[in-house]
Amino acid sequence: MSTPVNDFIDSYISSGASRFHMPGHKGACKLGIEQRDITEISGADYLYDAQGIIGQSEQQMSRAFGSAKTLFSTEGSSQCIKTMLGIMRLTSEKQRLSVLAPRNVHKAFIDACILLDMDIVWLYPETPGESICCCDITPKQIKQALDGNKDIDCCYVTSPDYIGNIADIKSISQICKAEGVPLLVDNAHGAYLGSLNENIHPIALGADICCDSAHKTLPCLTGGALVHISKQAPKEFLDRAKTVMSMFGSTSPSYLILQSLDICSDMLASGEFRQKLSQTVCALDKCKQRLAALGWKLCGDEQLKLSVRASECGYSGDELANGLRKLGIEPEYSDSEYVVLMAGIYNTRNDFDRLVSAFEKIPVKQALRREIVPLCQTKSVMSVRQAAFSRYRTVSVDDALGKICAMTVTACQPSVPVAVSGEVISQQIIKILKRYSIFEINVVY
Template sequence: MNTPVSDFLCSYAQSGMLRMHMPGHKGVQNDSILSEIFRYDITEITGAGNLFENEGIIAESEKNASVLFGTEATFYSAQGSTLCIQTMLALMKRENRNVIAVRNVHRAFLSACTLLDIEPQWIFPEYSDTVVSGKINLNEAEKIISSTENACLYVTSPDYLGAVADIRSLADICHRYGAVLLVDNAHGALLPFYEENRHPVHLGADLCCDSAHKMLPALTGAAYLHVGNPRYTSSVKDAMLLFASTSPSYLITCSLDLCNRYIETQIREKLRNSVKWMKELREAVSEKYCIEYPAFDREPLHFTVNAEKSGTTGEFLAEKLRENGIEYEYADSIYTVMLFSPEDRHEAYLKAAEVLNSIEFEAEYRETEKLHFPVPERKMSVRSAALSAFEEIPVSESAGRICANINVPCPPAVPVAVSGELISPELSLLMKKYGIEKVRVVAGRYL
């Protein structure tokens, strides 16, 4: 498979052309740690194409990605899945669709709703013990979709714990009622390349985004917007331009271009090993740790420990991992998540097993509390609350106030209360449980 973007950047770096154009570093090697890559960091010069045009070397590279992922079309983003989510929702706005979303959304979804003035209708998943993850009740989804005119369903799968939703059934339901299925597959770029293809587009999603940078050897910010429904192919780039920088990074784009060759030549073999080593790791720690969580299916390289059911806390494990030279992806009081990729060698799995088994704690088993999510009452639109003047106050004083722009930490950036919702005493307790100490509320409005 060719790599037109990478080839162009290499030949320009070697050409000796005098760079009378941006960027200001001029490709000069100096004593900065970035000096080696400055040579390849260019702007839209002659021959370099443009991320938002349908021809040229970037469009050619995107076509290669589309073949590899098995999509109708694939588009690159140099601004993560965040830009892809904005784009997908802009396309829905153009069709005047009513957006139904499963509640464990990433904050990027809510920012897009703010920008586009979208008022989502929520499906609350069946939570077990965390707001980050939950199972979607298909009957409930069908009931809402069938009774909503011109609907679209937005699902986050895999979620931050690696739980995967039943996308095939959700796609069938959506299409039965003329609805569109959008999937935030930010954590699932590897899903087409395991033994069985479980990529959302393969299973029927109309549009979906993958953060290449989360699971593939790509630079931070690299993402794909995949099209499953050809109706959207010709309008994606135009919609993306509404939000995108006019100077998308060529380095990020190049890393997506290079992923194509990696996917074609290496990924399947590497994933076979990863899956084998992950199985070994799970077996090696299974006596000491609970590594189960409720899910229809799971993304194989999210290694999620239920610390609470193992007799400790997610934060304690995370701290011990770090003391032993392992930085984790995410931890809260219940879960610790370690993220593997096909680039991790066998030694990484062995070390993880060794460190986890060496962590000493007196197991104290607390009763796992089933999460009760108090369905919030909406008082203002997402957009007007998120754009209102706000006060930042302690969560303990927030009951009776309206949530303004949300400011939840990433990871996992899954909000408890959403802009415009009334913070009830139960909701404020839930926020406290998630370690949220301050909350932004609409200034001057008390209920």
């Protein structure tokens, strides 16, 4: 168990060296963290050619996740998602690749497809869902899609989703393996899944590559993220990974974030995170039981999320979130249907008590009557890249019917696309755009 990056920085600080290198703050404390914020000085290694302290910390992390290789990112899963698809692109003989994906992807996936000129084959749930965040796909649907389209080069699944639903990665990975198609998982919300009593991290369940936002569920600074490549993945994935990641990142990665990832790596390797996580999961589970007894309708599968179907309890998600805010609870996310709260290992007993007492103060009411606007099959007439880079004009969504979406439109949070570049804007898309308070859209000239 070790923290090589932090140890190096400790010894650099105590050496008292005069800093004639970047960053310009020279370690002078305004924020209080500047001393630890360094650049690639001698001995500090290079993130994109990590053979020293960063490499050692990555290897420790890789062992904790049981991967063949784990790469640190200081620019979130947004960078890691581009890296995962970039690996597909750089290891294929084909000029254009096709990726199969349930529709509830994060914006970074679309950006990657635009940049790498990849085609997307969308999957929609058999029973239309009520939120763009959710896309309940069965392994059978994945099989049918792969059987029906031999041009698909990889399968990409977002799990857990923002609401806390977890896909059946084990079955999906078996299908992908049988079809000879790599499985990529956006596990941004699930870095902790390998530290539960039952290891349900995508790498353990058969994914070939996956990304985790360490900052979402591990005690890591914002921006810290991981790409894991599994032991069963082709060796060329390992060889290309760093080069691809560097294409999507700054040449000045944050050493503060690297130190934070280094600490997480140590906490995972030593078992400290696992032990604290089990206490947190237990505390949150007790809260869930109490809330359910009060009549609150909970949803989702995740053990670190508390997701409330607010509309079934008489509130819009945003109204309930405001009510909680007034009682000192700041949720992660809300929309017209849901409120999502995320717990972490440093939430205190007092936090959990406050959470329960806030819900006790808000009365559960009769379910709201609301119109469900599921996202139905969309029609694409241009590639995402072609449409995203087309000349465009901005129109009111009311005037957008039948026009072609230029730059993909996502609701600000959760950054899931409503209209994707190249799609014909339908009445349904217009309704969903309005639901997310989006009133203008860029359309191809």
